[in-house]
Amino acid sequence: MFDILIVGSGGAGLSAALEAKKQGAKVAVICQSAPTNAATCMAQGGFNGVIYDDEGDSPSLHVKDTMTSSSSLAIEKNVKDMCEGAKEDIFWLEDIGMPFSRKKDRIAQRKFGAASKDRTAYSQDYTGLKLLHTLYDNCLKEGIAFLDNSFVLELIVEEGTCKGVVLLDIQSGEIKAFESKSVVLATGGYAGIYHGFSTNGIESTGDGLALALKSSAILSDMEFVQFHPTSLKSSSVLVSESARGAGGFLLNQKGERFVEELMTRDEVSRAVFSQMKKNNSVFLDIRHLGSEFINKNLPQEKKLINIHEHIDPSEQLIPISPAAHYSMGGVDVDEDLQTNVQGLFAVGECSNVKVHGANRLGGNSLLEIVHFGRKVAKTSYMYAQKTSLHVELKSYEKKVKKEIDKLLQNEKSDTFFALREELGKELFEKAGIYRDEEGLKSLIHNIENIEARYNKLTISDTNMSYNTWLVSHLKFGNSLSVAKALSLCAIQREESRGAHYRDDFQKPANEALHSYVQMQNSALHVRFLK
Amino acid sequence: MKIDIQGTLYEIPHIEITLLNALVYIRENINPSLKFGYNCKSGVCGSCAVRVNFQETLSCQYKVQDGDKIEPLLRHENVAGLLVDYKKAKQNLQKIQTWLHVRSEKVMGEACEELIEKQSDCILCSSCFSACPVLDVKQSFLGPFALTRAWRYVADVREEEKKSFIEKMQNDGIWDCTLCGECTVACPMGIDPKSDILHLRTKSMQAGFFDPTPQPSFEDDFGFNPNF
Numbered sequence A: 001m002f003d004i005l006i007v008g009s010g011g012a013g014l015s016a017a018l019e020a021k022k023q024g025a026k027v028a029v030i031c032q033s034a035p036t037n038a039a040t041c042m043a044q045g046g047f048n049g050v051i052y053d054d055e056g057d058s059p060s061l062h063v064k065d066t067m068t069s070s071s072s073l074a075i076e077k078n079v080k081d082m083c084e085g086a087k088e089d090i091f092w093l094e095d096i097g098m099p100f101s102r103k104k105d106r107i108a109q110r111k112f113g114a115a116s117k118d119r120t121a122y123s124q125d126y127t128g129l130k131l132l133h134t135l136y137d138n139c140l141k142e143g144i145a146f147l148d149n150s151f152v153l154e155l156i157v158e159e160g161t162c163k164g165v166v167l168l169d170i171q172s173g174e175i176k177a178f179e180s181k182s183v184v185l186a187t188g189g190y191a192g193i194y195h196g197f198s199t200n201g202i203e204s205t206g207d208g209l210a211l212a213l214k215s216s217a218i219l220s221d222m223e224f225v226q227f228h229p230t231s232l233k234s235s236s237v238l239v240s241e242s243a244r245g246a247g248g249f250l251l252n253q254k255g256e257r258f259v260e261e262l263m264t265r266d267e268v269s270r271a272v273f274s275q276m277k278k279n280n281s282v283f284l285d286i287r288h289l290g291s292e293f294i295n296k297n298l299p300q301e302k303k304l305i306n307i308h309e310h311i312d313p314s315e316q317l318i319p320i321s322p323a324a325h326y327s328m329g330g331v332d333v334d335e336d337l338q339t340n341v342q343g344l345f346a347v348g349e350c351s352n353v354k355v356h357g358a359n360r361l362g363g364n365s366l367l368e369i370v371h372f373g374r375k376v377a378k379t380s381y382m383y384a385q386k387t388s389l390h391v392e393l394k395s396y397e398k399k400v401k402k403e404i405d406k407l408l409q410n411e412k413s414d415t416f417f418a419l420r421e422e423l424g425k426e427l428f429e430k431a432g433i434y435r436d437e438e439g440l441k442s443l444i445h446n447i448e449n450i451e452a453r454y455n456k457l458t459i460s461d462t463n464m465s466y467n468t469w470l471v472s473h474l475k476f477g478n479s480l481s482v483a484k485a486l487s488l489c490a491i492q493r494e495e496s497r498g499a500h501y502r503d504d505f506q507k508p509a510n511e512a513l514h515s516y517v518q519m520q521n522s523a524l525h526v527r528f529l530k
Numbered sequence B: 001m002k003i004d005i006q007g008t009l010y011e012i013p014h015i016e017i018t019l020l021n022a023l024v025y026i027r028e029n030i031n032p033s034l035k036f037g038y039n040c041k042s043g044v045c046g047s048c049a050v051r052v053n054f055q056e057t058l059s060c061q062y063k064v065q066d067g068d069k070i071e072p073l074l075r076h077e078n079v080a081g082l083l084v085d086y087k088k089a090k091q092n093l094q095k096i097q098t099w100l101h102v103r104s105e106k107v108m109g110e111a112c113e114e115l116i117e118k119q120s121d122c123i124l125c126s127s128c129f130s131a132c133p134v135l136d137v138k139q140s141f142l143g144p145f146a147l148t149r150a151w152r153y154v155a156d157v158r159e160e161e162k163k164s165f166i167e168k169m170q171n172d173g174i175w176d177c178t179l180c181g182e183c184t185v186a187c188p189m190g191i192d193p194k195s196d197i198l199h200l201r202t203k204s205m206q207a208g209f210f211d212p213t214p215q216p217s218f219e220d221d222f223g224f225n226p227n228f
Helices: A011-023 A059-069 A076-095 A127-141 A207-214 A265-277 A291-297 A299-309 A364-385 A393-407 A417-430 A437-455 A468-492 B019-029 B087-096 B110-115 B127-131 B144-154 B162-167 B182-186 B193-206 B218-223
Strands: A002-007 A027-030 A145-147 A150-158 A161-169 A175-185 A225-232 A249-252 A282-285 A318-327 A330-332 A344-346 A514-520 A523-529 B002-005 B008-011 B049-052 B055-058 B069-071 B077-080 B083-085
Touching (some): A002 A364, A011 A027, A127 B087, A150 A468, A161 A393, A175 A207, A207 A514, A225 A265, A249 A265, A265 A318, A299 A318, A393 A468, A437 A468, A468 A514, B002 B019, B049 B127, B055 B182, B087 B144, B127 B182, B144 B193, B162 B193, B182 B193
Parallel strands (some): A002 A175, A027 A145, A175 A344
Antiparallel strands (some): A150 A161, A161 A175, A225 A318, A282 A318, B077 B083
């Protein structure tokens, strides 16, 4: 019996695990493959926080910038909690070995979009990689239990209370159920459902949100997806905002600048996309930063630009286009990271603790995952200590195994892959940077059509050990649930706010409301509330 | 063009793509049971390392060529398709405790941070472990990435407990490396584990340890006697 079962091994999950162990909780981390494969390793730019008192910055300024970017959809109390806690979080990381880049003896900080001061701490442009590995090394130190190569199929929820999980052991192919006094979803974001048009890894398609939906948890603000303005045109690989923070320009093929480069990501993405709609090509110009600066501060980007675009960014322009990058929406949680389902918590990009609102600031995501990761360990353990339960694990294992067995049929079958391409394209075109009612209606209809075709598919690889086809197939099913929730909320939000832009409703409404979506009687219901 | 994956030939379009995209193409159009590691597509998650023409490489960072021969990493258990089990290799991290033991009072400045910058670029792809020939004769050898990551912490000015840390690498560790440099060639991040191992040897000797391998001497003709 666990006190806390953490689903996901990224920055949020591992921060939670370390704090949970420190509290004395019996904790384990479930991850789909290996812990350091998590999406956190892809974050390039940095970790926001006001560290030093003598640089003219303050947590209240950080709060102000964050609230402004959120277009009134962030909750100031939660933003304050995060921004005021940032210094302690950064020094916690420093004390456990995080190799932040330095400026003399201080942790260096750089400027990011829509930030009034330079407050983004970083590790060259490998901030996420080094953060994840620092946390992982400490998890090894503390002897944190890991359940690797495990894909969660279902949450065990009885009488409105979450009591554990049922998972697929990918190595052996066995279905296993585990009981736990609390479950923390830390499964990451869903920008990857824009397959082919996303900076995300192939696996970042919101599995945790689908699990939550199936268990009657509420998701909020699903329609808010952040598009990063600069991804490499040919591969959607991310080019960090730090390139613009360091002074890079955005130019069209005529060499014209057309936007203030460090506005919020939604504003810059719209400007870039508008250029593309006029059949202009857009480029990022960092030649003037010089090769010494690029080699020292943007080594990863230089390498990726070389591999994917075959150019040297210190000499040539970099072709870019926007791509789905981050999901502000997620499993709705209160300030204690508790969902509406007892015993179920959510943290990190899969959750919506309302600190980003309609548009996230660069550098606030790594801060969020560490800050609230550490917090959820405390709140979930407090809950766990007051809880006792017992679950008939075998009955869940049997039930889920039956469902999986139905999918595995020896006769030849079509695969879901073409449907995944189709969904990605539909989402980028109709729930992308510019949206309207007609497009969203068509999108909702097409998603239902794709789902009907998906439900007819079976899997002819019946070997249960390392059945990657089965896992990817199930993940796509989850993507469909997430895509549906996103589209239903997007069509009903008849305004433009932050990352959600409606061609047919170009102004924000008078009141800033949140969207809430929940599965009720096998159908998704959407409400808008304050 | 044709590529050979563990003995099976696959026909793929003759365009410029990464090996990962080629594997994805094959999986989505020819063989959905083709198994390979992937996630980030950008060389940081460490999940897609394979051998191409006997050389370790990340499939997402390599442009595939006609006639390429693709195999899983060596010296790991090949569990399915191109997938391998990393557990045995990664257990070495716990054996020599690659983490910050005791936080010293020292402040890390620019030069100190640069000292460990390269070594902390390690993505745990296990390419170096696959390339290391010592593992063929000594399964218990700690391997390149564990030692690089150990150096990363030994050299960290914030680590107080250097001596007891260094003690852990004396057996099955730094003295078993042949300095062949295969790990350095294999590393996609440009890390030089051989050099890190040499640094650890220097630090070890400074701490009073020495190479436990029996050294040749006058008594046994320096280990060379053609008349034996």
